[in-house]
Amino acid sequence: MSIDVCDAIVAALDEIARDEAARAVIVCGEGTVFCSGADFAAVSGAGGVAFVPAFERMLEAVARFRLPTVAAIQGAALGGGMQLACVCDFRIAATDAKIGIPSARLGILVNFENIQRLVLLAGIATAKEVLMTARTYSGGEAANVGLVTRAVPPAALEAEVRAFAVELAARAPLSVQGTKRAIQAVADHLGGARGASPESIAEIDRLVTEAYTSRDLQEGIAAMSEKRNPNFEGG
Secondary structure, three states, X not given: OOHHHHHHHHHHHHHHHOOOOOOOEEEEOOOOOOEOOOOHHHHOOHHHHHHHHHHHHHHXXXXXXXXXXXXXXXXXXXXXHHHHHHHOOEEEEEOOOEEEOOHHHHOOXXXXXXXXXXXXXXXXXXXXXXXXXXXXXXXXHHHHOOOOOEEEOHHHHHHHHXXXXXXXXXXXXXXXXXXXXXXXXXXXXXXXXXXXXXXXXXXXXXXXXXXXXXXXXXXXXXXXXXXXXOOOOOO
16 A cells, blocks of 8 residues: 555546446455555655555545445455455455454554544444454454455455445445445444534435435336346436
8 A cells, every 4th residue: 555556546436436337346456465554665754644645535535435335355454455445335355364454563553533434344342452452353253343244265255246246236326325325424423523414414315315206216116026137227
C-alpha cells in the first residue's frame, strides 16, 4: 500500500462509476496476496504525512462507493490491507489467508474512524483483540470472529467470489444501492463520528420512493410470478 496504490484505487472507482452497466465490484490483489500492508520505505517519516490522507481518501471512496464491493482475500491482508478489506461490503477469504492489523507490533495507532469501522464490523471485544494483541488470524479464524463474511478453501476462492458478485449483480440495483447507502447512514449514526443528517435521511427516503415506483420492482414482481430470472435495468 502506497500513495500511488491509493490514488489508483480511487481512479479505478471513478472509472467504474461512469459505467452504467456495472453492478458490483471485486477488490483483489494482483497475484497471490491481497495486500501485505503499507510500503514502509515509502511512507515512513515525511512520507507518512502525505500517505495518511491519501490512504483515508481511498478508504472513504471504497466505503461510500455506490456499488456493492466484495474483497477477495488470499495470502496476506495485513495492516492497511486489512483496513481496505474492512471498508468493503463483503469479505470472502481463503481459509489459509493471513489476516490482521499488526499496529501494536509496529508502534502505530490506528485512527478513530478505522477503529470505529472495526468495532462496528466485529464488535468491541474482537476489535480490542485485533488491535491490542496484533495477532494474525487465518481466514477460517477470521470468519469465526466476524472479521470476514465467509472462508472457503483456497482453490475455491475465485469461483466463490465471482459467484457471489454475480448474485449481487442480479439483484435490483436501486434496492442494493439504496440499502448500502442506508446501512452506511446507520453506521455513521451508531459510530457517532458522523451522525445521519436530515439530508441523509431525506436522501434515503427518496431512494426508497424511487425503488417502490421503479420499473425494476414491476419486473421483479413479474419474474417471481412467472418463475423466471428477472432482468433488472436499474430504473
